[in-house]
Amino acid sequence: MDCIETDAHGSSAGYWPPDRLDALARSLLSDERYDHSLRSADTAVDLCARYGLDAERGRVLGITHDVCKEFPRAEQERLAAGHWETLPPYMLTEGRFLHGPAAAVYLAKLGAVRDAELLDAITWHTTGRPDMGDLGLALYAADKLEPGRSSWRDGLRARLDAGEFDGPSGLRSLAAAVAALTMDYVASQGWPIAPGTLVLYNALTGEDLGSWPAR
Numbered sequence: 748m749d750c751i752e753t754d755a756h757g758s759s760a761g762y763w764p765p766d767r768l769d770a771l772a773r774s775l776l777s778d779e780r781y782d783h784s785l786r787s788a789d790t791a792v793d794l795c796a797r798y799g800l801d802a803e804r805g806r807v808l809g810i811t812h813d814v815c816k817e818f819p820r821a822e823q824e825r826l827a828a829g830h831w832e833t834l835p836p837y838m839l840t841e842g843r844f845l846h847g848p849a850a851a852v853y854l855a856k857l858g859a860v861r862d863a864e865l866l867d868a869i870t871w872h873t874t875g876r877p878d879m880g881d882l883g884l885a886l887y888a889a890d891k892l893e894p895g896r897s898s899w900r901d902g903l904r905a906r907l908d909a910g911e912f913d914g915p916s917g918l919r920s921l922a923a924a925v926a927a928l929t930m931d932y933v934a935s936q937g938w939p940i941a942p943g944t945l946v947l948y949n950a951l952t953g954e955d956l957g958s959w960p961a962r
Contacts, residue, residue, distance in 0.1 A: 761862030765803060768810045771859060775814050784813050786893035787886075794885045798918045801882075808865060808886040812872045815849040823849040830870065837941060838874070844941065847873050874943035875926060877950030884922040891925050903928055923951035930959045 762768065772784050788809025795805035815823055820842055826849035827839050838844045851870040854860040860869070868883035875887050892904055903924055906912065912921040926948040930940050940959050949956055 760803075762804075762807050762860045762865060763858075765806050765810065768807060768859060771857075772810050772814055776817060780813055780816055783893065783895055784810055786895050787812065787889050790893040791885055791889035794889055794918070794921075795882075797913070798881065798885065800885060804862075804865060804882055805885055805889070807860065808868050808872075808882065809889055811854055811860060811865075812850060812869050812886060812890060813846060815853050816846045818846070818849065820845070826850075826852045832870070834870075835942065838943075841941075844873050847871060871943070874941040875922070875947035876943045877946050879922075879947070881918055884918050888918075888921050888925045891929060899932055900928065919951050923948055926951070934960050 763771075773781055776784065786809075788806045791805035791809040792802045794800070795802040815826065818826075823842075823845040824839070827834070827845050829852050830848045831852075832848075834848055838848055848870045851860075851866045854869065855866055860866055864880055864882055867880070868886045871879060871883060872886045872890050875883075879887065892900055892907070894904070906924070907921060912918070912924070926944050930944055930948070933940050945956060945959055948954070948959075
């Protein structure tokens with residue numbers, strides 16, 4: 748799979764029109780990964796409506812966040828190494844995290860997404876980080892909670908549907924619950940927990956945990 752790197756003119760909104768971004772994602776992803784992106788986009792739109800955020804920007808994030816997921820690892824590494832931030836080493840060395848920063852660099856170089864807030868959300872959508880904006884939190888939650896993902900998320904989806912996370916602080920509470928559930932699952936599989944996810948959880952809850960599991 749070749750990665751395109753060329754200048755392109757996006758819309759005045761800081762990104763290409765969603766239908767053009769959809770076509771880009773469709774051209775780069777397998778059916779399974781593309782369907783996940785569509786479901787993530789729909790979930791992000793629902794969360795944006797729930798929390799008073801821009802729904803179109805949420806859709807853009809859902810469509811684009813995984814565009815580099817199926818690039819060869821070497822290409823993901825090359826793209827991520829060109830990120831404008833100084834990223835923590837685990838973001839550049841662990842395969843499960845590379846595609847976020849790689850996608851941000853790819854989309855920025857292409858001109859498909861130029862909005863700094865959106866690029867930040869795409870960069871960190873897998874692990875999260877403590878100073879994420881609301882759109883970043885919405886994408887972080889949508890990516891994990893879209894209805895095609897594993898059934899171990901069903902309880903949290905039901906709590907969301909029941910209104911447990913409504914209100915002014917609902918999005919932060921939801922993101923904290925997603926982080927906790929994700930870390931529980933990762934720990935249960937014997938995988939290392941991304942440091943950024945624990946730091947995100949601490950920032951959202953006011954706790955100061957040094958490790959997980961906490962319960």
